[in-house]
Amino acid sequence: MRKALMTLCALAFAAPALAQDEVGITPDMMSVTVETANGPVEIMRNQDTSATVGAFWQQTSRPCPNFCIQPMVPAPGVTPVGELEVLEFLQSGDAILVDGRIRPQYEEGTIPGAISVPYTEAADRLGDLGCEVDFDGWICEGDLPNVVLFCNGPWCGQSPTAARRMIEAGFPAENLYYYRGGMQNWNMLGLTVMPGGAS
Template identity: 35%
Template sequence: MADGVETIAENGILSYLEKITGGDDSILVIDSRTPDWVEKGTIPGAKNLPWTNLSPAKGATTDNIIKIMNDEFGVKLAEDMDALDVDEAVVAGDTSEVFDFSGAKTLVLFCNGMWCGQSPTNIMQLLKMGYPAEKIKWYRGGMQTWSVLGFNTVKGGS
């Protein structure tokens, strides 16, 4: 995974889920899989945010990405910035001035397993937008390991 992004195991994701259950709203566990996968089962407490929702190559618009960053992740546009500024910054390779990450949540992302590219794609897109790497955690084992170990799952997602 990318520099600064922490790879976590089951004890790590369980710890984050426990913090969320205790009322910590500075953490978000994200199932990066598409809805057809999530309908088969997901980790309780995870929010479904398909990898396609952050991928311009798959049709995600800058406006939608900004909305997700703001509404879900606690990231605001920097003062006097708009979607065009974001587009220009991404093309230039420097988004450091367009987003305000001071309220950014810690994101714990997972997908089907270490062989699956859905959460890594979300992570790379977030990093491209300037999301602080230290606030991104990757549960590499994903649903495959979670299920093999017998942990609870729920149908669908929040």
């Protein structure tokens, strides 16, 4: 009886280890392939189960201001999203993924498929998003794309500022999505990162 119990315990502890030989995105999704300006890129999690994030992404306490915790909804009408929704948007092509950080941060590493629109330029580049220039600013009507904004993480105010400036300039809030976790969460999950411009 004791031997049978020990065998059952050994099997119980061994079964999860056998099922976890790969680091997937979800139980049914190992990776996703997204189209970028330079061709397809496979996004997956780092397969090294002892991998850790770099020191910049480990830092938990940053002075506020400028690094205050951001709200989940940076402006009324903006929809918050997580990693799975970002991946879905990238796969479907139903949204433009916008890295709202300053260009050197984007160039250092970004989510594959993201374009650089620094928060300081967001209100001036609505023409890139289907708006038409007008004497008084922008006319943003008709079939406009969905835009997913992100920056460094929950403490980064760059993409929330971009969202507010875009709305003030005339871009509809209901077309904006906010990935609050940003690069900190993306890196923490071991998801693929590429130098900006390479994707």
